[in-house]
Amino acid sequence: MIAAARGKIPADLVLTGGRVVNVFTGERERADVALVGDRIVGVGRYEGRESRGVGGGFVAPGLVDGHLHVESTMLTPAAFARAAVPRGTTAVVIDPHEIANAAGIDGLRWLLAGTQGLPLTFYVQVPSGVPSSRLETSGGRIDAPAVSRLLTRPQVLGLAEVMEYAGLLAGDAEVLRKLTASAGRVIDGHAPDLSGRDLNAYLAAGPASDHEVTAPAEAREKLRRGMTVMLRQSSVARDMRRLLPAIPPPARDRCLVVTDDLLPDDLLRRGHMDAVLRDAVRSRALGPVEALRMATLNAAHHFRLPRVGAVAPGWRADLVVVEDLRNFRARLVVHGGRVVAEDGRLTVPVREGLPPGPRLQRSVRLGRLPEDALRIPARNGRCRVIRVRADSILTDQVMLRPEVREGAVAADPERGYVRLAVLERHRASGRVGLGLIAGLGLRSGALATSVSHDAHNIVVAGVDERDMWAALREIQRLQGGLVAVREGRPLARLALPVAGLVTEEPLPRVAAQMDALTRAARRLGVQLPHPFLTLSFVTLAVIPHLKLTDRGLVDVDAGRIVPLWLDGQEGQP
């Protein structure tokens, strides 16, 4: 490396004639970039054993996604890499908490094994909330001793988003044990709307970042209190563009851009971090190199990854060449010193990991359900109804007097609400949570999914019970997946046979099936941008305000199960 850097021997690979983008100084500089092994050894004039002219393109550090649940793409790590690498992504920090919640350590092992040997570096944060709530039934458990064990793995950086802020603030022993086990490591946070003294308390306990910031004032307070703010641009929660203008310039180096949850069609059509960068630059809140820094150096800083995220000697040779920094599109991608993609195509083989074991492939265990399992006996009074929002994973509680038919609560698409059920699927307990959902727009049929944050029980929303049952049968037949049903028959489906979350199919096929599902949902009346993603978050009992799990309706702010009926007893529908 020293001899090659000095020009005494040729480098392994030299990118010649490009303009090097300097995330330290903000400059662009005409220079060659010389690589030896997985390292950059020089920026200047160089010759190499192999040399690639980049014809005036910008040579930038490879993109880093600092917070991603890869399971949200429904792809295996290899299939994700096939899609993201040609877009310029060279590293991701994943929190595999979906598969951990659905399939525990078994699921985690399979996922991490699948990240090895890929042209994309997978760093891992240990899921901190498995189960994420005592108010739902999960398929896995990662307790404090398991956190300690996982932290010793080489690709593991620290503890992933600590979602149970209510438990933390109350001094919950298990939450504190996990934080203690992670002391000295990077602990990521998850604290929507937390402010003032409660925010102070949360930070004092260890978490150092937040990707759940939605309001400009919230971003400023969290930066002021020392948090790294991860500006999220996920398929559903597009907070980044709103927040960028609110970041005080001195605090820009404390911000990253992240995707969190990406839908397959979004990944296929818009891209990954390249799309986020294009969005960031379009916001006009900051220059393209400042935006790039939030997708490279700042992420490496937060995760204390030395010598990652810049084009400089001694730094990791993860690079992306683009023609235009404002319309960021990868022309050439280098990972660990190796050209891995060019003109949107991979140039190296990307191999799948081991196949999932039988336990991961038989993960929908609904047990025997009585035929009235979905029925909500009518009462006189008003119900708590979950109202979903189109552009957020937060929900609101609305109160209404429901339609009654044959002694049972019925959907009323005219008034904008339909039936909702969450069925426990890990332990065949037969446990079912029942409720109503408004704002979905469903006018006929049913939608069901085995993807439902974070425990990934089966969620089904429908206008009538027959279609709801048909959707559930189809999910069970597929052993996980997404389905849209009308008049008892599936209109569209996507099988997710690995833990009910992931398919081994390639992205274009998955995206096509997702498209068909979205079209089917549209035909059933749902006009939300991402019908199934919205549905998959109605169970997430750590995001305000009203959610439904297999255990019943959850008032997230109060941290407890509440009855469906306003005058009802707790713990009963």
Next chain:
Amino acid sequence: MIAAARGKIPADLVLTGGRVVNVFTGERERADVALVGDRIVGVGRYEGRESRGVGGGFVAPGLVDGHLHVESTMLTPAAFARAAVPRGTTAVVIDPHEIANAAGIDGLRWLLAGTQGLPLTFYVQVPSGVPSSRLETSGGRIDAPAVSRLLTRPQVLGLAEVMEYAGLLAGDAEVLRKLTASAGRVIDGHAPDLSGRDLNAYLAAGPASDHEVTAPAEAREKLRRGMTVMLRQSSVARDMRRLLPAIPPPARDRCLVVTDDLLPDDLLRRGHMDAVLRDAVRSRALGPVEALRMATLNAAHHFRLPRVGAVAPGWRADLVVVEDLRNFRARLVVHGGRVVAEDGRLTVPVREGLPPGPRLQRSVRLGRLPEDALRIPARNGRCRVIRVRADSILTDQVMLRPEVREGAVAADPERGYVRLAVLERHRASGRVGLGLIAGLGLRSGALATSVSHDAHNIVVAGVDERDMWAALREIQRLQGGLVAVREGRPLARLALPVAGLVTEEPLPRVAAQMDALTRAARRLGVQLPHPFLTLSFVTLAVIPHLKLTDRGLVDVDAGRIVPLWLDGQEGQP
């Protein structure tokens, strides 16, 4: 901590009514700061078991000196803490390479033991250059296995300034072994004037910072290549103010301010990092909070010290309260949650460590020297002469035909040069390097010191041999120290009986003796700002351009011993 942060129980200590200085956002905010144990738990409205009104003062993070050779102050760690803590310093990153060069692992052990239990955190970088050059004889050796062992100590962060860039560039095996032993840790650099491909090669090998930057263009190149630039404001090399305006704003977070080498009188009269901050603000190149950030958060970032260097919940409770951010003077200092100084006075006891062992106290071993040991036989021709600079530790080579008296080379104060000798003092080898020094200004008498970077042999400069011998005898009698002699008698002296570098006396006494020495040097004609410090660097064979060690004249750029006479043979005077 959680309960106190939430205001449910009182904090241990609350600083009330101050304006919190936010190094993340650049803001100032009226708020209390609540502490529990050694942590900040809240910024907001708080009550504590103990509470201290700070009456509108600015509550800032405690100051961090990212690069300091504490031995340069001639003080023990405890005596240094007594001086620096009331100035607002709460952490220092020391490179104890002076005592390591003079007294090896024994010296290092004594120094590190003395850093324990003080109201000042001492982080340590393992000295990388012991000996710092094969061209001089040192009193200690820290080889690669010793580096590995020292890296396991808890207060040790990484490898200190890698000075031997010539060896590194040449692929010297021992240098590379030390770098390999430190892989993954913070490796500090030392690469004056290094540029282009050689700089690339240096960085590719591991070093990540430089405090030897003197020119604006050099600062920009080093920042561009990913180095942390430590803007030095030492007693002699005052580079910071010159460099500050040259730092591109996006790269300011990659800069720290450091003191490197501080003379005792400077520490007593001007201060420590507080003085550096006052200087930085006076430069008008950046605002007071930006300057403060370079003395707090940026230092912690570089050394990967999580949650150090800012006033935020969960961060270390190292704080300093000042009245005026532009004229930074500590009113109250908190270290690890405890008030340790107030109004310039310590409020806690500061205890000395163990006394040094007999080996450290008997460190001047000159051996038997023949009476012509200092004599330079005359020849016909010109000599290489070291010319010192008033404001830098760099030297220049000048050529002149020396005065000859009684067959030997003589000083000629009229022509501006005097005699110079460096005597090996660790192994009693009797080895003596002889030369001439210009620019010192000495017109009569002699100056001698056992402080001479980095091997700390005895340097003596004089107009005639009688005074040079008298000075050497006095140094030997004191077992280390500084002395000014005229007509065979000491005019002033400072004993440094610990390894010939350090005294156990308190700072005011040391500074008074240094003053007396400087006055004596002035009487002898020396008008340089710091006569003895300048003298102590004429031996440093890793700083360009011409130096003198016990082995002879060193052409630093060529990396070899050169003869005194221009037509001479190598290895001979």
